[in-house]
Amino acid sequence: MTTDDLAFDQRHIWHPYTSMTSPLPVYPVASAEGCELILSDGRRLVDGMSSWWAAIHGYNHPQLNAAMKSQIDAMSHVMFGGITHTPAIELCRKLVAMTPQPLECVFLADSGSVAVEVAMKMALQYWQAKGEARQRFLTFRNGYHGDTFGAMSVCDPDNSMHSLWKGYLPENLFAPAPQSRMDGEWDERDMVGFARLMAAHRHEIAAVIIEPIVQGAGGMRMY
Known part of the structure; x- marks a missing residue:
């Protein structure tokens, strides 16, 4: 990676969660292995955040690499509306086997924020079909559920960047x-x-949304 590349990055590429007026320098990553990011100059950094908790098995895992290479030789992606395929069926079969009854249906989403949006829409649509005007969600402060509009509305409204969107959410x-x-x-x-909130607003609440086990971005707080 050249100095021109980095200069172009600074001028033209907006990185997430980054100040527009005084951005911090970015790390030029050439490759990744295990829990380490390998920079273009050869230095190695431990990725303690695990790519926002998405690379939980480490980088360049041989089993995951082999599975991805095998899949991309068959097809990289097809839409899921009106179409199905064996990998999706196998994944959903494993998920249904792990979840307690009556959780026996799966909707596949492409990110955490989208998964939260879908879950919230399902809850609202359920009560709408029942003829009940339940349109609010109950959650904990310090929570983080995503950056799309619905997900932001159940993140902490004061102690987070989402406070910027008050009045819209x-x-x-x-x-x-x-x-x-x-x-x-x-x-x-x-x-x-x-x-107390549950009792006082029980006829308004469409669903409760809680991060399981740990509040991640809210301070790694274990329940």
Whole structure:
């Protein structure tokens, strides 16, 4: 990667979560292996964020590489509307085997934000079909669910970048986040605020949305 490449990047490429007026320098990555990013000058950096928790098995994993190469030789991508294929069926069969009843149907989404959008739309459409005007969501503060508009509406409205969008987003219900840590004892008082909101707005709530096990971007807080 040349200095001209980096200069072009700085002038013309907008990176996510980056200041427009005083952007931090970017790391020029040439390759990646295991938990490390290998820069164009040969330096190695440990990717502690694991590409926003998406590369949980590490980079350049031989089994994953082989599976991707095999798949791309057959087809890289086809739309899923009105079409199915064996890899999707095999994946969904495994997912259904892992989930408890009655969770026996799968909708495949291409990102976390889109998955949240779809889940919220399903909840709203369910109550609409039932003839009930339930259009709000209950969640915890400090949560992060994505960057599309619906997902932003259930992220912390004050303690996050999503506060910039107040006035545009639907107003949902936010309970105080549990303070218990993974190495501590569970404190029932952590759920008092949540229970009060649930009771007071039970006829308005379409669904509850909570990050499972851990609040990631909200500070790696273990439930």
